[in-house]
Structure formats: C-alpha cells, structure tokens
Amino acid sequence: MVELSRKEVLIMTYSTGEKPGKGNYQCTTCGEIVHLDDDTDTLPPCPKCNHTTYRKV
Template sequence: MSWLCAGAQDQQLEERTMPTTGEKPGPGIYACRDCGERVILDDPDDTLPPCPECDGTDYD
C-alpha cells in the first residue's frame, strides 16, 4: 500500500506551479529557471521581479 501514498505525493508535487514574475509567493529564496540567479524575498507582500540577471520570469 505504500506505493499508493508515494504516487499521491508525486501527483501533488506535479500539480504545484512554480512562481513567476508579478506573483507574491511569500518569503524565501527563488532561483531563476533560465540562469539560476537567486532572488530573496523577505516580506509576504514582496512581488517577484523579473530576474535581475537575464530578465527571466519563471522561478523554482
């Protein structure tokens, strides 16, 4: 039965969307998916900017 739990967890991970420019994902460190540059947000109201290195808009 443990494989059913693992499958459900994998499905939940796949359904999560990665944050993009303009969103307020909350405090944390976000890495640009294009170049790896890190952006640090320290306030819940901070909005993700375009990547300061390459202007990318998708983050991990």
C-alpha cells in the same frame, strides 16, 4: 529518486508579479537567486537575465 509529473513541476514554479511569500527563489533559466523578505513582496523579472519564471529553493 522521486519523479514529478509535469503538472507538479508547474505548480512548484512562480512567475514575475506573483507574491509567493518569504524565501529564496531561483531563476529557472540562469539560476540567479532572488530573496523576498516579506509575504507581500512581488517577484521581479530576474535581475541577471530578465526571465520571469522561478522555483523556490
């Protein structure tokens, strides 16, 4: 198993308001998945818990 540094983990997270591109993003608090259809879509607050940090899945 490869361990990531804190800096690498922070780089791999995205926040509400960012436009990280097409794909699925998982809330780092509750695990809810948000799907962005377009490269210009903006990450919303999590629809389940209102948290604002995601990771790409």
